[in-house]
Amino acid sequence: MGKKKVELKRIQNPISRHATFYKRKGGLLKKAFELSVLCDAEVALIIFSETGKIYEFASHNDPTTILAKYGRQMETTRNARPSSLQNTENIVGEDLESLTMKELDQLEKQLRKSTRRICDRKMKIFSQSSKLLEQQVRSLEEENTELHTKFNTTGDSSTSAPDLFIRASVPKTQLHLGRCDENRDDHSFASELQ
DSSP: OOOOOOOOSOOOSHHHHHHHHHHHHHHHHHHHHHHHHHHOOOOEEEEEOTTSOEEEEETTSOHHHHHHHHHHHHHHHHHSOSSTTTOOTTOSSOSOTTOOHHHHHHHHHHHHHHHHHHHHHHHHHHHHHHHHHHHHHHHHHHHHHHHHHHHHHHTOOSSOHHHHOOOOOOOOOOOOOOOOOTTOOHHHHHHHHO
């Protein structure tokens, strides 16, 4: 005959509740011990009875060490981003099996936002670089003009300006800033960088 399934609810009879507590407490302590030995796990178990009496088990005879480790771990977790979905900086399309459809939608939105921020930053850097290059080109053109003017005013007839200065026409370069397109592939992005 099989075991009768116990309905999980508070036992109303205080004597039965007390007997069940001691029986199950012993089983729980035994399981904690077995887990620590079989799996070489650090286990700390603290039980307060209904009357406030404390029962404890620690795999290394010192529950405070394990509890301190637990406290440090919880503090680290609290300081980190709280949800597993927000800890997705390192997700590159792997380990997504555990995420629900809602979490995947949220992750997709976060990735789109991140892509937009990256593109905006990239465009800002390209724009700043372009302005700097334009200033350098203008400065070189002005310097070239000044040198050409100085040469013409000295009136040195032994050499002509074309022999000394090669007037390089500085082409107006168009900086290819690339497109921030979410649908493009990595190959097109790599070719834009070259």
